[in-house]
Amino acid sequence: MLELNKSLRPDISGIYRGRFAPSPSGFLHFGSLIAALASYLDAKHNNGQWLVRIEDIDPPREKAGASAEILQTLEVYGLHWDEDVLYQSQQSAVYREVLADLSQQKISYYCRCTRAQIKALGGIYQGHCRDLKQPVNDSAIRVINTFGTSQYNDLIQGHVTCNPELAQEDFIVLRKDGLFAYQLAVVVDDIYQNITHVIRGCDLLEPTARQLSFYQILQYKAPQFGHFPLAVTHQGFKLSKQNNAPEINKENPIPSLFAALTFLGQQPPNELLQANVTELLSWAIAHWSITQVPKSQEIVL
Template identity: 85%
Template sequence: MAQQYRGRFAPSPSGFLHFGSLIAALASYLDAKHNNGQWLVRIEDIDPPREKAGASAQILKTLELFGLHWDEDVLYQSQQSPVYRAVLAELSQQNLSYYCCCTRAQIKAEGGIYQGHCRQLAQPKNSSAIRVINNLGISQYNDLIQGQVTCNKELAQEDFIVLRKDGLFAYQLAVVVDDIYQNISHIIRGCDLLEPTARQLSFYQILQHTAPKFGHFPLAVTAAGFKLSKQNNAPEIDQRNPIPSLLLALKFLGQQPPKELKYASVTELLSWAITHWSITQVPKSQEIVL
């Protein structure tokens, strides 16, 4: 029996939704719905210093205005601490992790890639990060959109951080544990995460879980290498009139909505988009200049 399709959109509340975020939400939503699957929303609020007040609620409101309705209760990573701690304890018990007190400056001085300096040193818990022992180092995988992806082999083999020195849970830990927790089967997201995906594939194996299928669409950039993002102060999308933004996002994703849909309702447009969604039409480039 085939696993039911379960997709997700997982924004961080570091700002409001911009056009790049809309592309991510729409691509993951359409791929799930076209495959008769469920679409979940997760708020990645594990880094309080980077969060913007009111952003979580505003993100959810915007998704609803754009007709992107989720199928289960929203999961907030800030409420997942007991689950993350249980995984950290399990890694420790199985001797699959260790404390590391290396600084970024030290790692940079060694070439920018962590060389496992603390793996055998039994460092103290205080002022240390926790790294997972990564003996797998997966650096190649097949992507639903990009095809065969080859990542930096040295980076893929690095023992990566799962708990930061400041006590905050690392992205790699939270994202993989939550995808397992929510039984996510497919992850459709931007090409800025091609390299982290290699680490996450290794981490699924370390945790002895089957990894989801991944598909990475091109990034929307304002110039080569300059991502449209919250960090770059990308403008918030127009909530008063969703149709133009939805049509632009569909075209960006290689879909071909007929011109008359500019007069459609949000429901009518999304209904067409779900029926006609074709992941093979999504451009295979890693970024597209707007």
Template identity: 85%
Template sequence: MRPNIVQQYRGRFAPSPSGLLHFGSLIAALASYLDAKHNNGLWLVRIEDIDPPREKAGASTDILQTLELFGLHWDEQVLYQSQQSSLYREVLADLAQQKLSYYCHCTRAKIKALGGIYQGHCRGLAQPEADSATRVINTFGISQFNDIIQGHVACNQELAQEDFIVLRKDGLFAYQLAVVVDDIYQNITHVIRGCDLLEPTARQLSFYQTLQQKPPSYGHFPLAVAKPGFKLSKQNNAPEVDKNNPIPSLFSALKFLGQQPPNELLQANVAELLSWAITHWSISQVPKSQEIVL
């Protein structure tokens, strides 16, 4: 895998096409966009379409059309993870050659019965490839990191040290593999996303170490929740944002992110609102809580 290239700020928004763009995903798009543009950087869009059973027909196109209607225009060609299979396989082959991965037959039920955290049962068993998941040997087990928004973050240490799956038993590429490989491939320098991904960040930082690559800087904003512990998501059938009237949703998203747009911007057009938002964006004003009830 090619090394990171030091260059200007490169941020990204990476939605999965499991549903249409709702308020929670608009917050993610807007936060990553504004942080990139305020720092004179590039903003990329990546469609995480590596889990076909969860995907909704037409969702990818609809998400991209919605972003354009909301004035969130990306700077380079959209990357589809479904077109990255050869690169993922190359990385998996390299891990195997370096003896940094192994096949695992443990089921979720078995792991749950043993306390919910995988204890490396299959690491030395030379399991056959058939009907196996592939796990990476997690040598580093990073459990703490500094977050641009949340400050010092400490994750569950036992979970952070777990040998995690990089290729699922059903043959689908795991999220941890695809997201890290693609962030390296696209030379992403900053990742601004929701707090639901705080713990996965620890695993991703460990995986960067395994791949001997420099990780991006991470910033995690609060999740928009309907009630405590119940985030707005496509899986929870969160309503789609109003494509015909973007200003109220953009204004509300700015307020959610701790910004202070003047009320007169409710009468502005999308370009004017975003111009103000880019100029006045302050990531230090984003709330440090992990959830905000709408």
């Protein structure tokens, strides 16, 4: 087991620790606000700590100035984090340590299979390169998935079942282009930061199953997960930076906060539309109920 928590305080056991982890591929939109607000309220309602992590490990997709803009927007909306912001771009040494450990334990291998090849074979990677001793150059690194978790209990959705074949797939931890894979970075950083609860959107229900397998491979206890519905347009598109969702209003945050609370099933009284940010968030923290969050995986705006 790797010692990933060396730099953290030794007295945080038993404390709720949640997080919001945006990627700087664009500015915060309404879907991002829902994610930030849900994770923030669940942490604060449970007398916990709320952390912010910037997932900046994919430079080709990042937008200049987005990280600073995201943090400024969170502050305008009253969503203040409890510790220094963690930037994944500064975690390379930690990721490399994990990759070295996986290699030493012989539970990872180099793979040269392309997406097109995997798609042609049905879309599920079948472990083709596991015993081929592929060269390092022009290869990805996959971890041998000995657990294949396909079912778990979700704080919002209840019992979740994912595609068992996909859940059992050996997944990539280092991309062919040399960039660290999302599955590696997100699990290692949640361990590194002692995250106990992850509240995020339903688009990550299936990746969660894969991440739960990775926690077992690394021999660490996984956080509890809760997945809220996705905000989608009438055309069926998820609100996202990739779909050019509009940036939320920083001049007047109350309407967006109120709308996000309503989306999350919290039923704020109309008089809070006349409140300030501190008053609205104080009400929201006191009245937060995760059981009121809709179980639907998508809600059309």
